Amino acid sequence: MSVSSGWAAELELDDREPVSVGEHGERFGRYELKYELAAGGMGTVYLGRSTGPGGFDRPVAIKRIHPHLAHQKQLVDMFLDEARITGLITHPNVCTVYDFGEVDGTYYIALEYLMGESVASILRGLKGLRGDDEQAWYAMAAQLITNAAEGLHAAHTAKDARGRALDIVHRDVSPQNLLVTYDGVLKVLDFGVAQAKGRLHSTVAGSVKGKYAYMAPEQAAGKEVNARSDLWSLGVCLYEMLTRKRLFREKTEMDTILAVASRTIRSPRTVRSSIPVALEKIVMSLLQRDPEKRPKDARELGRMLTNYLHAQPKPTGPAAISEFMVKRFAGQKQRKADMVNTVLRTNPQSASQARIIPSKEVPLDVSQSMTQSMSQSMTQSLEMLREPTVTTPSGARGGLRAAEAIQAAQLASTPASSGAKPPAVPNDERRGAPTPLLGVPAVQIEAPPAISDSLSFDTMERKMLGRETEEESRRKWLWIGGALTILVFGLAFAFSGNSDEPPAPQQSAAETEVTPTPTPEPEVAVGEVDFGDDPSALESPPEENAPPEDALAGQEAAALAEAEQEGGAAQPATRPTMRRRPNRRPEENAVTMEVAETAMEEAPAEPGRVNVVTRGGWADVIFQGRRIGRTPLQFSLPPGLQTLELRPRGNPEGVRIPVQVRSGETSRVAYNLE
Amino acid sequence: MLARFLWLGLCVAMTIATGASVQAQGDARQASGERLMTQAWSAYEEALFSDALELFNAAQASEGLTLEQLLQIFEGQALVAHATGESGAMEQALRRIANIDPRHTLSDLSPPEVSAALLEARASAGGPIRVQTDAEEIPGGVRVHAEVEGDQMGLVLGFRLRIRASGETEWRTFETQSAELRLPELREVEVIAEAVGPGDAVLAARGTESDPARYTVGDPIVTPDGTGRGRRVALALTGTAVVLGAAAVVLYFVLRPQADTRPQAPRVTGP
Numbered sequence: 001m002s003v004s005s006g007w008a009a010e011l012e013l014d015d016r017e018p019v020s021v022g023e024h025g026e027r028f029g030r031y032e033l034k035y036e037l038a039a040g041g042m043g044t045v046y047l048g049r050s051t052g053p054g055g056f057d058r059p060v061a062i063k064r065i066h067p068h069l070a071h072q073k074q075l076v077d078m079f080l081d082e083a084r085i086t087g088l089i090t091h092p093n094v095c096t097v098y099d100f101g102e103v104d105g106t107y108y109i110a111l112e113y114l115m116g117e118s119v120a121s122i123l124r125g126l127k128g129l130r131g132d133d134e135q136a137w138y139a140m141a142a143q144l145i146t147n148a149a150e151g152l153h154a155a156h157t158a159k160d161a162r163g164r165a166l167d168i169v170h171r172d173v174s175p176q177n178l179l180v181t182y183d184g185v186l187k188v189l190d191f192g193v194a195q196a197k198g199r200l201h202s203t204v205a206g207s208v209k210g211k212y213a214y215m216a217p218e219q220a221a222g223k224e225v226n227a228r229s230d231l232w233s234l235g236v237c238l239y240e241m242l243t244r245k246r247l248f249r250e251k252t253e254m255d256t257i258l259a260v261a262s263r264t265i266r267s268p269r270t271v272r273s274s275i276p277v278a279l280e281k282i283v284m285s286l287l288q289r290d291p292e293k294r295p296k297d298a299r300e301l302g303r304m305l306t307n308y309l310h311a312q313p314k315p316t317g318p319a320a321i322s323e324f325m326v327k328r329f330a331g332q333k334q335r336k337a338d339m340v341n342t343v344l345r346t347n348p349q350s351a352s353q354a355r356i357i358p359s360k361e362v363p364l365d366v367s368q369s370m371t372q373s374m375s376q377s378m379t380q381s382l383e384m385l386r387e388p389t390v391t392t393p394s395g396a397r398g399g400l401r402a403a404e405a406i407q408a409a410q411l412a413s414t415p416a417s418s419g420a421k422p423p424a425v426p427n428d429e430r431r432g433a434p435t436p437l438l439g440v441p442a443v444q445i446e447a448p449p450a451i452s453d454s455l456s457f458d459t460m461e462r463k464m465l466g467r468e469t470e471e472e473s474r475r476k477w478l479w480i481g482g483a484l485t486i487l488v489f490g491l492a493f494a495f496s497g498n499s500d501e502p503p504a505p506q507q508s509a510a511e512t513e514v515t516p517t518p519t520p521e522p523e524v525a526v527g528e529v530d531f532g533d534d535p536s537a538l539e540s541p542p543e544e545n546a547p548p549e550d551a552l553a554g555q556e557a558a559a560l561a562e563a564e565q566e567g568g569a570a571q572p573a574t575r576p577t578m579r580r581r582p583n584r585r586p587e588e589n590a591v592t593m594e595v596a597e598t599a600m601e602e603a604p605a606e607p608g609r610v611n612v613v614t615r616g617g618w619a620d621v622i623f624q625g626r627r628i629g630r631t632p633l634q635f636s637l638p639p640g641l642q643t644l645e646l647r648p649r650g651n652p653e654g655v656r657i658p659v660q661v662r663s664g665e666t667s668r669v670a671y672n673l674e
Numbered sequence: 675m676l677a678r679f680l681w682l683g684l685c686v687a688m689t690i691a692t693g694a695s696v697q698a699q700g701d702a703r704q705a706s707g708e709r710l711m712t713q714a715w716s717a718y719e720e721a722l723f724s725d726a727l728e729l730f731n732a733a734q735a736s737e738g739l740t741l742e743q744l745l746q747i748f749e750g751q752a753l754v755a756h757a758t759g760e761s762g763a764m765e766q767a768l769r770r771i772a773n774i775d776p777r778h779t780l781s782d783l784s785p786p787e788v789s790a791a792l793l794e795a796r797a798s799a800g801g802p803i804r805v806q807t808d809a810e811e812i813p814g815g816v817r818v819h820a821e822v823e824g825d826q827m828g829l830v831l832g833f834r835l836r837i838r839a840s841g842e843t844e845w846r847t848f849e850t851q852s853a854e855l856r857l858p859e860l861r862e863v864e865v866i867a868e869a870v871g872p873g874d875a876v877l878a879a880r881g882t883e884s885d886p887a888r889y890t891v892g893d894p895i896v897t898p899d900g901t902g903r904g905r906r907v908a909l910a911l912t913g914t915a916v917v918l919g920a921a922a923v924v925l926y927f928v929l930r931p932q933a934d935t936r937p938q939a940p941r942v943t944g945p
Binding site: 258289 | 718720721723753754757761762784785786
């Protein structure tokens with residue numbers, strides 16, 4: 001069984017501000033790239049502009065695959081699939097693909113640039129909702145999930161030109177991939193791992209794509225998925241939106257899978273008693289492990305939620321959500337608007353300012369079927385596209401490589417001179433490495449091992465803006481204030497009680513742990529970590545028999561801190577000198593980890609499945625000191641030579657069995673106990 | 675003449691061959707079920723879970739399984755489901771086991787969580803499955819009907835009724851829930867009723883060859899549990915009592931001292 005997430009999620013990000021591509025940007029085909037929002041092992045995402053005759057000018061998000069990866073068919077196919085599948089879905093609740101193409105061997109997707117916040121980001125800022133505000137939020141959650149259901153229904157029922165169902169399943173519905181615009185409309189993002197007939201990138205049986213915490217049990221088990229699998233994921237999202245707690249948050253991937261597969265799901269009202277009964281019923285109808293027991297399709301879910309909304313005393317529509325968004329995220333909205341204005345305000349780049357890379361667009365021909373014929377034609381197209389014969393203004397055959405263009409643009413630009421927000425930093429300085437031959441790949445190859453992120457738009461923009469929400473900002477300053485107060489009192493106490501003693505030697509880091517000073521992390525304060533992007537810092541999942549949230553209202557801050565410590569993301573106060581960096585949970589980032597392990601050169605390796613049987617009796621199966629189950633047992637492990645321990649009938653004395661785990665394959669262990 | 679002998683010989687040979695073929699087919703079906711089950715366990719022991727599951731399912735759909743073999747198949751299905759984390763499928767297989775035989779214990783292969791799940795399954799599976807029969811007299815014979823009780827999991831797929839007149843050596847077999855037997859001077863019938871489940875396994879039976887259910891023809895309601903005999907005894911006692919009563923009445927009237935009707939001699943009085 002393997003895990004992967006969307007193409008976007010496979011990008012590696014470092015902790016940096018968005019980077020201006022240059023004063024005049026980089027001309028990339030018909031687009032002008034202005035800011036590099038994120039870069040990683042597979043590609044780069046830019047904020048750019050699309051200009052045309054008659055003053056046509058609009059911001060676009062450009063996902064660009066790295067040229068040196070263009071020969072990796074699997075990655076390119078996934079990229080093409082994302083473009084094709086999303087391009088076939090036309091719905092106001094699905095992020096629009098403007099076009100897809102290739103510029104001098106570099107594939108790209110041009111997407112609608114969305115001004116808004118992901119549901120994950122919204123949830124992060126929802127602490128302390130009470131009373132009417134809380135009830136209003138429940139209605140907004142219902143409205144937003146109605147939007148998501150409609151968008152997904154459009155995907156599920158999408159047909160090709162001949163009227164044949166494409167059977168698209170998103171497979172990665174999560175709070176990170178649901179974006180709420182400041183206009184109050186939710187859009188479904190990232191069909192990078194979607195399943196559809198005629199995908200170029202074939203999905204083998206048993207491979208799992210998506211985030212474990214949100215994927216349906218049948219999906220986590222590597223079985224066939226259908227539209228109802230997305231409904232489960234929406235159910236988890238709705239559950240978390242209502243309870244503001246993570247539903248399946250476990251320490252390991254295996255535990256998460258087990259929880260998804262079998263853990264009893266507490267009804268939302270036992271977590272937060274103010275949740276309306278009608279919404280609770282809807283959530284629980286989605287979280288049925290038997291897909292047949294879930295609503296029959298996303299539209300039915302939409303109807304259920306609409307019925308609930310119609311029964312409410314106050315209407316909740318885009319206007320109400322927009323007001324909520326603007327009120328809660330006024331700062332972010334303004335900053336994003338400023339940035340877009342900056343992008344659009346500059347004069348369109350001329351050929352004299354930077355070299356132009358002509359593009360070859362692959363038209364998003366929605367009339368073409370996603371069947372075998374399409375697959376063949378696309379493959380042929382790819383072959384053609386891999387042999388570009390574009391002539392640049394300089395006359396060089398094959399055109400200017402994208403990275404060279406970036407270098408050229410950087411050389412031509414004056415960093416930070418444009419006054420754009422956020423400040424521009426040269427790529428080479430930011431990465432701490434010499435400018436590579438191909439420019440962009442430097443950051444991919446370095447691949448910060450502990451830092452990875454999902455490149456949803458939320459993440460892009462958060463990375464781009466490098467700023468936290470107002471709620472976060474308040475909390476951070478509270479922490480800083482509290483810490484300073486404690487520090488002052490501590491120093492006063494120390495000097496008053498030990499004035500006769502010789503001054504203590506300067507404390508080492510280890511000593512600091514013994515006598516901690518609760519100085520908050522200056523970069524990431526408690527509670528700031530993104531809901532989705534750093535799940536380890538989230539609140540604990542609801543425990544069985546735990547009291548309702550209402551009863552814990554007064555302990556919320558303490559619980560949050562505890563949860564962060566559990567997750568390991570909250571830096572213990574005993575290590576004030578260490579920088580706290582967001583960690584991703586393994587189940588949500590398996591591919592990213594694998595990419596890091598393979599130094600970004602290879603395609604993401606999928607885990608392998610292991611079947612274990614003991615003849616003559618059962619045995620405990622131990623992996624890395626942890627019991628993962630009893631025989632007979634099937635589970636997944638990272639590829640490579642692994643060692644299992646089998647303890648017959650719970651006997652403490654076990655036998656160690658080496659297992660060669662191969663990516664995407666099933667290894668078998670049959671051991672005679674007798 | 676020779677042609678007649680040849681024709682007769684041919685008929686006999688065909689009859690024998692047909693009989694042998696039917697027998698062979700039955701054996702093959704039985705062998706097929708067993709073979710599939712054996713193959714399933716072999717696949718299981720090689721940790722080929724999906725193959726094992728397919729073979730267990732195929733064995734379950736075959737014929738000629740014994741009850742014990744069917745229970746082993748259900749246990750195999752439960753183990754594979756446990757291995758692959760399909761708790762629903764595991765519970766269903768265990769409920770089937772519990773429904774057939776609530777006291778069944780699993781093999782050593784089953785880990786404690788599976789055994790515990792079987793204990794839970796017992797609570798909800800009902801069972802055991804039981805077969806009840808009744809019979810009614812019809813002109814010239816008797817009609818026997820079988821019913822099943824406790825089939826919570828819907829495992830009973832059909833019935834097999836075997837009926838014969840007392841004193842006969844051969845059973846007449848019916849693959850139906852009801853059957854009739856008409857024979858001249860039929861006095862008593864013997865019945866074996868079986869509830870048949872997956873793999874043609876007999877899940878429950880009423881009567882055995884050595885102790886079949888018996889019904890006496892002529893009783894107003896015949897049941898195989900001895901109540902007819904009691905009724906007969908009661909009738910005999912009642913009849914005897916009536917006869918004795920009548921006799922007593924007769925004797926009373928016969929033997930009672932009657933009034934002297936002879937002419938009386940004139941009474942002589944005085945000297």
